[in-house]
Amino acid sequence: xxxxxxxxxxxxxxxxxxxxxxxxxxxxxxxxxxxxxxxxxxxxxxxxxxxxxxxxxxxxxxxxxxxxxxxxxxxxxxxxxxxxxxxxxxxxxxxxxxxxxxxxxxxxxxxxxxxxxxxxxxxxxxxxxxxxxxxxxxxxxxxxxxxxxxxxxxxxxxxxxxxxxxxxxxxxxxxxxxxxxxxxxxxxxxxxxxxxxxxxxxxxxxxxxxxxxxxxxxxxxxxxxxxxxxxxxxxxxxxxxxxxxxxxxxxxxxxxxxxxxxxxxxxxxxxxxxxxxxxxxxxxxxxxxxxxxxxxxxxxxxxxxxxxxxxxxxxxxxxxxxxx
Amino acid sequence: xxxxxxxxxxxxxxxxxxxxxxxxxxxxxxxxxxxxxxxxxxxxxxxxxxxxxxxxxxxxxxxxxxxxxxxxxxxxxxxxxxxxxxxxxxxxxxxxxxxxxxxxxxxxxxxxxxxxxxxxxxxxxxxxxxxxxxxxxxxxxxxxxxxxxxxxxxxxxxxxxxxxxxxxxxxxxxxxxxxxxxxxxxxxxxxxxxxxxxxxxxxxxxxxxxxxxxxxxxxxxxxxxxxxxxxxxxxxxxxxxxxxxxxxxxxxxxxxxxxxxxxxxxxxxxxxxxxxxxxxxxxxxxxxxxxxxxxxxxxxxxxxxx
Numbered sequence: 007x008x009x010x011x012x013x014x015x016x017x018x019x020x021x022x023x024x025x026x027x028x029x030x031x032x033x034x035x036x037x038x039x040x041x042x043x044x045x046x047x048x049x050x051x052x053x054x055x056x057x058x059x060x061x062x063x064x065x066x067x068x069x070x071x072x073x074x075x076x077x078x079x080x081x082x083x084x085x086x087x088x089x090x091x092x093x094x095x096x097x098x099x100x101x102x103x104x105x106x107x108x109x110x111x112x113x114x115x116x117x118x119x120x121x122x123x124x125x126x127x128x129x130x131x132x133x134x135x136x137x138x139x140x141x142x143x144x145x146x147x148x149x150x151x152x153x154x155x156x157x158x159x160x161x162x163x164x165x166x167x168x169x170x171x172x173x174x175x176x177x178x179x180x181x182x183x184x185x186x187x188x189x190x191x192x193x194x195x196x197x198x199x200x201x202x203x204x205x206x207x208x209x210x211x212x213x214x215x216x217x218x219x220x221x222x223x224x225x226x227x228x229x230x231x232x233x234x235x236x237x238x239x240x241x242x243x244x245x246x247x248x249x250x251x252x253x254x255x256x257x258x259x260x261x262x263x264x265x266x267x268x269x270x271x272x273x274x275x276x277x278x279x280x281x282x283x284x285x286x287x288x289x290x291x292x293x294x295x296x297x298x299x300x301x302x303x304x305x306x307x308x309x310x311x312x313x314x315x316x317x318x319x320x321x322x323x324x325x326x327x328x329x330x
Numbered sequence: 331x332x333x334x335x336x337x338x339x340x341x342x343x344x345x346x347x348x349x350x351x352x353x354x355x356x357x358x359x360x361x362x363x364x365x366x367x368x369x370x371x372x373x374x375x376x377x378x379x380x381x382x383x384x385x386x387x388x389x390x391x392x393x394x395x396x397x398x399x400x401x402x403x404x405x406x407x408x409x410x411x412x413x414x415x416x417x418x419x420x421x422x423x424x425x426x427x428x429x430x431x432x433x434x435x436x437x438x439x440x441x442x443x444x445x446x447x448x449x450x451x452x453x454x455x456x457x458x459x460x461x462x463x464x465x466x467x468x469x470x471x472x473x474x475x476x477x478x479x480x481x482x483x484x485x486x487x488x489x490x491x492x493x494x495x496x497x498x499x500x501x502x503x504x505x506x507x508x509x510x511x512x513x514x515x516x517x518x519x520x521x522x523x524x525x526x527x528x529x530x531x532x533x534x535x536x537x538x539x540x541x542x543x544x545x546x547x548x549x550x551x552x553x554x555x556x557x558x559x560x561x562x563x564x565x566x567x568x569x570x571x572x573x574x575x576x577x578x579x580x581x582x583x584x585x586x587x588x589x590x591x592x593x594x595x596x597x598x599x600x601x602x603x604x605x606x607x608x609x610x611x612x613x614x615x616x617x618x619x620x621x622x623x624x625x626x627x628x629x630x631x632x633x634x635x636x
Contacts, residue, residue, distance in 0.1 A: 142619055148569055148573075149570075154604055258466060261468050265469050292483060302472070
């Protein structure tokens with residue numbers, strides 16, 4: 007078990023190392039930081055001085071080592087546009103995205119489990135068919151289209167909900183939250199629903215198919231034969247084993263969810279990481295792009311490692327398959 | 331050829347297809363959309379690439395059935411005064427070309443890696459599958475978005491627009507190969523143990539021939555099912571990239587960039603510039619997905635493995 011955890015953590019570090027190498031390669035090759043800092047009205051000598059000061063005249067491997075050292079200390083370079091450390095800019099915007107992801111994950115969990123389980127228990131009922139049909143339509147509608155339709159219907163046409171921004175936020179110890187005001191919640195409704203629209207159908211289908219497979223298995227048949235109550239069989243015996251694969255997939259889906267926050271935040275001008283990323287692309291703010299890559303990469307690596315380890319603890323076959 | 335057709339008509343797949351209304355309708359829709367897309371210059375009323383058709387005076391004309399619509403423009407015009415219907419047909423052609431070529435690319439990469447990893451096993455297998463795991467954990471869309479963003483920052487928006495089509499094909503192709511590699515590897519592992527492979531090996535065929543001529547044909551049904559789903563994914567990815575401004579430029583719009591271009595105008599009430607390309611995109615992807623669902627149920631690749 008310990009060997010498995012260590013192997014998994016070593017792999018996580020290896021991946022972070024690769025990500026940082028990619029980050030460095032981008033920083034090294036794309037754009038000239040001196041030009042981005044100074045603009046055009048600066049003399050050549052001054053430029054050279056800044057170049058020396060930033061260490062851009064050092065050999066590549068020294069620059070790389072410095073880059074890694076700084077990154078390990080949380081220094082991801084200076085954003086050219088914000089004139090602030092990129093890490094600060096990222097941390098400033100991260101709460102917005104985390105709140106969005108949190109609320110839409112809640113929506114997914116609260117809706118997909120009952121719907122998926124229902125569709126598995128009664129696959130032939132009309133409601134189940136509607137759910138399954140609806141889920142394939144849902145998979146086929148791009149997230150930004152749902153967002154746009156939501157904006158048109160509820161903001162432009164009906165005027166019920168705000169169409170952009172986070173609304174009134176409260177600063178709680180450096181974390182600007184929209185959870186504490188009614189306005190913040192109103193602004194959250196459309197973005198979080200749009201963001202959950204892509205994962206919800208996937209999870210409903212996944213839970214249904216896993217649950218159906220479990221319901222066919224021998225131990226469930228044995229439970230029926232013992233004469234256990236049906237709710238006990240469904241929710242205690244069957245559901246537990248359904249959850250296992252769902253949790254693993256959930257970890258993998260986090261990467262996709264973060265990718266989709268970029269789309270959702272662009273539509274709603276939600277002042278989070280995704281919006282920041284697209285702004286950085288438009289302004290060719292390389293330092294910020296690299297900082298985003300490192301930050302998001304780290305979150306994904308940590309989550310995937312934790313999910314893998316949990317999965318290894320719960321399901322011993324994974325560990326054994328991995329050791330051979 | 332006729333012999334093959336006769337055999338296909340008797341096959342279980344065709345029999346299932348005849349009995350499945352959803353599959354028939356989605357297949358017919360797809361065929362219709364493909365014909366429209368690839369005969370775009372013939373059936374589209376205007377040529378959206380011809381700058382003579384760009385006229386700001388005729389911009390944002392609503393569809394024909396609404397007040398202010400004219401018979402010249404069936405579905406109205408976009409913000410640049412181009413006929414929306416024509417632009418959509420041309421846009422769909424780009425979306426389909428990128429989708430299919432990207433899937434072809436990822437299939438080639440994924441099948442080669444999957445075959446080698448599954449057949450030889452060992453360190454090579456371990457390396458490629460770890461690589462696939464890592465890349466999958468970042469999600470194909472994230473990889474595609476990030477690569478496009480960096481390239482756009484590196485070469486500049488103008489230059490980027492020129493190379494957008496081949497670039498999108500490569501990015502989406504490279505971002506999604508792990509799915510193929512995993513699927514192919516899993517079926518190769520199952521097939522490898524069977525007697526016909528053993529027989530081929532005893533006969534003295536080389537590894538190359540056994541992989542490509544013996545094992546691969548028997549892995550075709552999962553590959554077919556996956557390819558269908560992946561076309562839908564690739565079209566969606568292209569739309570997402572274009573929507574973010576990291577894909578096709580507005581001068582040569584795909585469905586995604588049309589939706590993006592129209593988004594600014596929905597606040598002024600011009601919903602059709604976004605809505606019609608959106609509906610077309612959803613119909614296209616839905617038809618492919620439904621067909622994929624049918625293929626998965628009919629071929630049931632899991633059952634084949636025994």
